[in-house]
Amino acid sequence: MANAIVMNQTKQVETFLQHTVRAMTNYLNETTLTGLLAEQEDGDKAYYEQLLLNLRRLVVYCEEGLEACRVVLKDEPFRKAAAEKALYRIYHSCIAEFFAPKNDAWYEDSRSAYTGRNSIKFRQTPPPSLKALLSSLERSFQAMREELEFYETDYRTKMMQSK
Template sequence: MGNSMVLNQTKQVEAFLQKTVQTISNYLNEITLTKLLAEQEGDDKAYYELLLSNLRRLVVYCEEGLEACRIILNDEPFRKAAAEKTLYRVYHLCIAEYFTPKSDAWYEDSRSAYTGRNSIKFRQTPPPSLKALLLSLESEFQTIREELEFYETDYRTKMIQSN
């Protein structure tokens, strides 16, 4: 892939991560476990804690990816190999964590993508505000995933070939 294409993708990912970090951070800065429990009847405290933990992990991965993109974009000359590695990491950590978090508090129903519905499904009933947040981010995560899928296979191939 050419330098200009990788540069443009790095800029696109930086803008996406900036917006994502801002959105999730704003939510996390305003919400408390008590507020989540008050949103909906029932006592799903452990599940809500798990959801918040997943959100925190996701925002940390996105912050790290954002910082890496900024460093690469500020370097002169542009380092294509470093940018490709960063885009691979963003795909592997941020995108994967959004669609399939480690704790399985939610998951991706891949069949939903064909029906035009949201593909994120929850293991239990989530608080409405948290559900709205995750679903509002889905289309942008989907777009970036499609942009970066190439790096999932290409970067691994390069690493295997260099050994």
């Protein structure tokens, strides 16, 4: 029973990551720094570079997570421990990076999440297309965070018990 739950969550995360990687990759393939600067009259080039850097980092983490899900789901028999470890890493690398990127070009206003509004806030005015992309992805990231929060505490507990 527990294996089926973890397998279903892994499949759900795989689907989420497929969609996320596709959306971010399409955006990055079609977007240039010059194009972003043209969207906003008084855009800050250095800030836009940070935004693109964060997005590139996030797409790499999501691609790695997607590959981990595929490997785990392909294994016969299904290895629950490997799946839990992959989900834990996805939680930390993908979900955490979305809500709190490394260089803080944007951040999460946790109070906004309770009001039903977007919780991603930008340090400066972002290009409208990038803001729209993150807004379109935010709800799925929030849903995945709720699904995977369990692995945060469960995996740590298992690691502490094994020491």
